[in-house]
């Protein structure tokens with residue numbers, strides 16, 4: 001089966017590499033010419049475990065191609081995935097301009113039945129809008145050439161739940177697959193396409209989602225459970241995506257609020273989290289208290305859900321509170337630093353981590369960015385190190401901060417160390433001996449804090 005993936009970002013590249021690994025022939029299209037040039041030359045514009053190896057392997061086997069020519073790719077593909085960005089607009093809603101541009105393009109080139117699979121996150125109604133735009137383009141083409149294309153197509157909402165840092169693993173081993181369409185033809189094709197994933201009939205990296213050693217890449221049969229699929233209409237599928245992300249954000253803001261209360265009481269919120277997660281109705285994930293959530297999805301999608309509710313004249317009090325707790329959490333780091341150091345004017349604060357979480361170079365929505373700005377306002381000097389996110393940070397923070405070559409340089413030169421991202425290499429307790437450390441991610445357990453002036457953010 002030949003597939004086109006439109007968008008060579010975090011989702012598009014993970015989908016491209018994973019589908020090629022399953023044996024499909026995939027053309028990945030992006031309108032960023034430089035990005036495509038880099039990809040064609042074997043470079044990868046983002047850091048994501050396993051991606052480099054899978055792309056290299058499939059480029060050499062000619063099962064992946066990168067390009068900018070949407071028309072050519074559409075004509076030779078049976079299935080077209082949309083994976084372009086949907087950033088926040090000024091009102092907090094989703095900016096759907098890239099999706100709509102792509103829909104227009106698809107309508108201009110459609111020449112036979114195609115299944116269009118929307119992976120980009122958009123509000124309820126986005127999938128139907130994509131279909132309407134394509135219908136409109138086809139109608140215009142028929143006006144110009146009455147004997148021309150009357151191609152059939154289906155548009156499916158197939159929300160993506162992958163997690164950066166384990167995106168390939170998340171796509172190939174999902175918890176569930178949502179197929180949002182009323183068309184039986186589309187459902188059948190989706191089930192055929194995802195058959196190896198649904199049946200878990202291959203193994204790509206059984207050890208760990210973050211293990212990117214090349215020898216773990218062989219695809220071999222695996223017996224295992226069947227991934228649940230749920231067929232809904234497109235609007236329901238779109239809401240499932242927003243509700244999922246809002247729920248995860250809720251768990252994080254909830255445990256952070258409990259953590260903030262625990263801090264006043266001298267209690268360890270990680271023990272509390274362990275205690276509540278033993279209740280099988282409360283899954284243990286996303287209960288790690290700390291600096292809060294970031295990234296390109298949870299903040300953006302929660303804002304978009306709020307925006308959608310407001311257009312319906314509904315005030316979503318809980319969702320508002322989730323974002324508000326998250327917005328305030330980094331300021332607690334600054335307050336703790338002031339308790340330790342007094343005025344921060346001229347003091348050097350060393351950041352360990354900038355990425356919104358470990359395993360990625362993505363700094364979109366990272367709490368590190370507002371935290372830098374707040375510290376600069378206090379007159380502090382900020383030095384930073386992240387194993388993967390330094391290039392992205394330089395583009396954004398420019399000369400506002402000092403860039404260090406490794407964690408040790410940050411720590412040695414800092415009056416106070418802020419742990420921002422839970423990279424494994426920051427868990428080495430010997431790094432911090434004799435230093436003032438404010439830990440935003442619980443990288444050091446209680447028995448590892450000896451000889452360190454340690455302060456947990458909310459434990």
Ligand code: NAD
Nearest residue numbers: 007008009010011030031032083084085086098120121160
């Ligand atoms: P991204 O910004 O990393 O990538 C988007 C890509 O689309 C870019 O390379 C951009 O150049 C390209 N693009 C934009 N307009 C285009 C056009 N007209 N034609 C061709 N290419 C175009 O975004 P992402 O993080 O991959 O997210 C993509 C979508 O998936 C978003 O809607 C996001 O909400 C959703 N999503 C993201 C994640 C995640 O973890 N990043 C997870 C699930 C869902």
